[in-house]
Amino acid sequence: MPHARPLAFALAACLAVGLPLDAGAQRRAARAPAGPTECTDFYAFVNKDWLTANMVIGSGSVSAMGELQALALQQQRDLLDAAMRAPQNHVQQLLGDFWASGLDEAAVEADGAQPIAPLLARIDGIRRARDIPPAIAALHQVGIPVAFNFNADVDLADLSRHIGYFGQGGLGLPDPAYYTREDADTRAILDRYRDYVRSILALAGTAEKSLDADTAAVIELETAIARNWRAITLARDPRSNYAPVPTADFDAQYKRLQLDEFLATLGIESDTVSMANPELFAALDGLVGSVKPAQWKAYLRFHVGNAMAPYLSRTFREAEFEFHGRVLRGQPEPLPRQAQVLNAINKAAGPMLGREYVARHLPDGTRMRATTIATEVRDALLRGVERSAWMSEPTKAEARAKLAAMRIEIGAPERDLDYSVQPMGRGSFGGNMLIASTWRHREEMRRIGEQNADQRWEVLPQQPALAYDLAQNRLIVSAAVLQPPVLDMSQDAAAHYGSYGALVGHELGRSIDIRGRVVDAAGNVRTWWSETDQAAWNDLTNRLAGQYSGYAWPAGTALMVDGTRTRDENAADLAGIELAWDALQTANPELPKESAQSFFRAWAQLWRQQMSADAANLLAATSEHAPGQWRANGPLANLPAFASTFGCKAGAPMQRDEDEQVRIWR
Incomplete structure (x- = not known):
C-alpha cells in the first residue's frame, strides 16, 4: 500500500x-x-x-x-454516501463504488481471498532466481513494497524536483532490532509475529503440511534483510537518506536483483536515484541468488496477505488486528467498519x-x-x-x-493527476x-x-x-x-x-x-x-x-x-x-x-x-x-x-x- x-x-x-x-x-x-x-x-x-x-x-x-x-x-462520510447514491461525475462514481463495496460486509465475506488470487498466482509462477525480481516489481506496482522501498521524494540538490529514493523496507516488523535482540520482551513479540505469519500464510492458501516450514522461511529471510538495515534513528535524518547515484551501471551492480528492469517496469527513466544504503541492495542482490525460490515465494505470499489483510474477509482482518492492532499499537478494539473503509x-x-x-x-x-x-x-x-x-x-x-x-x-x-482509472x-x-x-x-x-514538487x-x-x-x-x-x-x-x-x-x-x-x-x-x-x-x-x-x-x-x-x-x-x-x-x-x-x-x-x-x-x-x-x-x-x-x-x-x-x-x- x-x-x-x-x-x-x-x-x-x-x-x-x-x-x-x-x-x-x-x-x-x-x-x-x-x-x-x-x-x-x-x-x-x-x-x-x-x-x-x-x-x-x-x-x-x-x-x-x-x-x-x-x-x-x-463530512467525508457524507460525501461518500452521496456519491454512492447519486454520483455527479466520473470521480464520484469511482468513490461511490469504492465506498459501497467496503460497507457491504456480506460481499466482502463472500469475496474471501479472491482479490489477492491473481497476485498469489503471479508468485506461484516463480520457478528460478531470475523470476523473483519481476515479481517484486509487480507487487511494487500495486502499492505493496516488498524487499525494499522505492519512493518519489524531493531532491535535496534541487527542491523543485523529485527523484526516486531506494530505501530500507521488506520487513513485517517496524524495527530491525526485533529480529536480532535477545531480551525476553523482544523474543515474546517475535513469537507473536511468528504466529501471525503462520496465520496469514494459512489464510493465503499455504497447505497445512507446509505452514511451519514456510513460516520459518519468512522469518529467516526477513532476518537476513534486517541485518543489513541501518539504525532507525539514522534513517530518519533526511540528509543521511540522500545519496544520489547513477543508474547506468545498475544492470552490472545489481544484476540478480535487476534494479534496472525494476525502474523500467515502474516507468522511471531518470539517470539518477538516491540510494543511501547500497550495502542493503548488495545483500538483496546476493539473496536473490542464494535463497531458494521456494523461500522467496513464501516471503512474497505472506507480504501480499499482510498488506491486504485489512481489506479482505473477517478472518484476515481479525488476524491482522490481533497482531498489528493489539500487540504493536496497543489498541483494545478495531475501528468501526465505516472508519476502516474511509481510512482505506x-x-x-x-x-x-x-x-x-x-x-x-x-x-x-x-x-x-x-x-x-x-x-x-x-x-x-x-x-x-x-x-x-x-x-x-x-x-x-x-x-x-x-x-x-x-x-x-x-x-x-x-495537482497534475490523471484520473483515468479502471x-x-x-x-x-x-x-x-x-x-x-x-x-x-x-x-x-x-x-x-519532474520539476513538479510545487504541484503536490x-x-x-x-x-x-x-x-x-x-x-x-x-x-x-x-x-x-x-x-x-x-x-x-x-x-x-x-x-x-x-x-x-x-x-x-x-x-x-x-x-x-x-x-x-x-x-x-x-x-x-x-x-x-x-x-x-x-x-x-x-x-x-x-x-x-x-x-x-x-x-x-x-x-x-x-x-x-x-x-x-x-x-x-x-x-x-x-x-x-x-x-x-x-x-x-x-x-x-x-x-x-x-x-x-x-x-x-x-x-x-x-x-x-x-x-x-x-x-x-x-x-x-x-x-x-x-x-x-x-x-x-x-x-x-x-x-x-x-x-x-x-x-x-x-x-x-x-x-x-x-x-x-x-x-x-x-
Missing part, C-alpha cells in the same frame, strides 16, 4: 490540526480566586462552559481540535476524495478570507523582521528575501483497493524526474492541516481546516485573526526561525543564520522554556510542563499571536475594544481540551506541545496588548512583568 515519505515530512514543519493537539484540561492558577477571571486564568474563564460539558470519564481526551477532526471525517479510501484514493471535498466544502468567500488574512500575517512578519533586535542585518536580508518568495496555497494543491464496481472491496492503490502508485512514480502536498485537502512546507517555501492551508474553531465565518471578523491568523503566524514564523534557517531564499539547503543569531534565539527561547517549566500539567498529574522539550512549539505559539495581533491592528487601526476581546477569546477557544490522568501522563512524557491551558495563557501573559484589552493589573497571573516578558516579533 502507499507509504509515507519521511524526507518530505521532515521538510514540512507541519501543524496537523487534531492529532498532537488532542489533549488537556482545566487547572486554576495558584493565585486564582474562587472563579477564574480574564486576568487570572483566561483559558478557564473563556472555556468554562465547554470544560464543564466535556469532562472525561474513564480514560481518553477531547479537544476543540479533535472536534474539528471528527467534523471533517463526518484515503490511503489508496485520497486525492480523488480531496478533489470532491474541496468542491463541496470550500466556498469562494472562505478561501478569499483565508488568503487575505494569511497575506496580512506574512506582511506582519516582514515588519517583525525589520524591528527585530535579535536578528543580524545579513540574516534580516535573507529573511526578507525568503518571505518575498513565499507562496500561500489555500484549499488544495495544483472501473471499480461494487462487488470487491479488496479488488477496488488494489485498483486504487495501483493508480496512486502510478501517479507517485510520475513525479520522479504531503497532506490531503480533507485532512485538517495548516503547515509551512520548508522544501517549497509555502504555506499550506487545507480546505478541512477552514471551519470552526479555526475559521468561523459567523464570528466577529477580529476573531478570524485570533484563531486562524494566529495559527498562520505560528507556521509562517517557522520559515525563518530555528527550523527555517536550514533552507535559504533560493531553496538551497544551508544554514543562513550566523552564530550570533543562533545565540540570540537560544537566549529568547530558553527564557520561554523557563516560563513554561513553571506550569503544571492538568488532570491531577502533579507533573510540570517540560519547557525544554516544548520550547520550539511554545515559541511558535508566541510568534503566532504576536503576528496575528499586528496584522489585525494594521488592518483595523481604530479597533473597537469588543473586537480586540473577540481576538483573544478566539485564541483561547482553539486550545480547549479535557483529558484523563493517564492521557495527561503520557503526553507529559512525550508531547512537544504544552497542554491547552498553557498554549492559550502562556503567550498572552507575554503580550502587553492582552493586559490592556482586559484591564489586567501588574502582578496578575495573566500579566508578566515587563522585564520577564519574551518577545519574538513585536
